[in-house]
Amino acid sequence: MDLKTNLAQTFGRLLDIPEEVPRPKRYSLIRRNITILMLLITVLPLVLMALINYHQYQSALRDEIMAPLRVLVNKTKHSFELFLANRLATVKFIASAYSYSDLADEKKLNKIFRVLKQEIEGFIDLGLIDSNGVQVSYAGPYDLKGKNYSDQTWFHQVRVGGVYVSGVFMGHRAFPHVVIAVQHLTDSGQFWVVRATIDTKRFDQLIASMGLDPQSDGFLINREGVFQTASKLYGKVLDTFPEWVPPVSYEPAVFERLDSKGRAVLLAYAYFDNPDFILMVVKPKAQVLKAWYTLKSELLLVFVGSVLVIVLLVLRLTHLLVERLKASDERRELAYREIQHSHKLSSIGRLATGVAHEVNNPMAIINEKAGLMKDLIEFTPDFPDREKFLGLVRAITQSVERCRAITHRLLGFARRMDVEIEVLNLNEVIKETAGFLEKEALHRNIRLRLHLAEGLSRIASDRGQLQQVFLNILNNAFAAIKDGGLVSVATWEIDMDRVGVSFQDDGVGMSEDTLKHVFEPFFTTKKGTGTGLGLSITYGIVKRLGGDIQVQSKPGQGTRFAIFLPKKPIEGAGNSHA
């Protein structure tokens, strides 16, 4: 639960960017946080999956590699046990098959020994020891007759266990051998011991038959860690195994260790039931797990590669996203400012209208009073101080005239807010509007040509709004052309009801795609500077005035705007007062 809320909080904090953070810092914050989030949700599962796969592969592969090692150890252990059991059975058979007197007779014993050596490989000697531990008879290369074994451990062990197989030792003979002793009990409770020695050549053969590669090693040790066979790497027979003696396990087991030479090795072993041998196989790990290491490095390569790709993608995506966000923020702000501006203008307009109206009424009264005074003075034949009074009245009338000019100017400003129909000469409006751009045209060496139809019908329309429309289109044309370019404006009669105005430039032109959206609000090609409102406002005005607007353009071949205006206003309109 705690973890959950913690996580939720952390993620929440990443996504929640306070509004009051200043702009540039805000975007870098957004960028950073989105990057972190995206990396988290993409790389984290990948890492988890890679780890899980890694472990699964590792264990699967390890099993695959270790299984044959176990089998090998098990098989060889069985061979050893079979060999020893076989030799033990032979000695047991001799002990049971022959009587004490037969075995005590050296001649007979020699005969038995000869057959034994002939038939079964590895026997070095054979002897009979009586219950006092004295060698009664002996067949073999050494003179051991009469030797007393009663104080030796093995003798006691054979008396207790009935059977004894010794570890490897050098003994009198200076080469490794193993002693097998079997006790025989007679029915009368007497006993004797048959003792045979076998050499360990067979051990070496068995180990060689494992077919180990040169870097690997196989050998026997006993539970004290003393070598029972020679090891290629760790020591001779009866040296002490420098490594550790593994825990008891009669089933083959595998351990990973660092050996005394610092190599990482796999150590496979199995304990024998009897005698206390341990069969060991040591293989260098690097070699065994070669396949695994190759796989691991490939896995790592794929992992690092994909993480790199993800990081690059995330960075790129975040960059794009934040740039988009920034651009749309900026555009929104511009549009907002534009709207605010027009709101402000229209409020000012309304205020101005109100003031002008309120001032107009008393002004009208003053005007009439002064007018009446003037009339009275003029109509009275010998008015005293006539000239002086007339001068005073004129001063009043002139002041009223000044006020009137002021209120008219105010009203003129307000008029731009609403459609204000008057009968006007379209050519004049165009000339006026072009006048605004004369300076820029001169500066940029732009030829602005007016082909205005003479005697064009006067139309009823809104002067201010038309000016705005023409100015918008001319501004766009100026933006589209290079210095020294050409813009031509033409007017013509279309029919009884309509006149036309066209604006042709030789600028960059527009693609078909741009053309489709050209009148849509907030569509702009002037990245950063345009609001995308100009032409949509233009379109709105032309429609409101009952007209129509068309655009033709091809990239590189300039643009032509054509506006068709009705001669009579759509809802009808008044006479001009001016």
Add this chain to the structure above:
Amino acid sequence: MRDWKVLLVDDEEEFVSTLAERLALRGVEVRVANNGKEALQKIEDDPPRVVVLDLMMPGLSGLEVLARIKRDYPAIEVILLTGMARSNEAGEGMRQGAFAYLMKPLSIEKLMEKIGEAMKQHTGKVD
């Protein structure tokens, strides 16, 4: 004396009375009304040839008065006065058949000129 019968309608009494006096000095037969209702009453009593009508009045508005005049006395010509603040109303008035509209403050000469034109128009209609 010219045979010019004119009714002046405006809620500003000072304005309308002064203007009436000035017109009278110029030989116009002027009557005055301070609101729409009074104006309609006076027209009913004795129809003038021209009505000079302020558009902005409390009660019955200029446009309403205009509409009734045009309905009941189509021959009477109406000159509208406006503070111009709502020139849409002036346009509307023109559409409803007003003869002309003038901005306040007025010039007496211009008013006389328009009244003169309206008289001619009226005479034409009556004849």
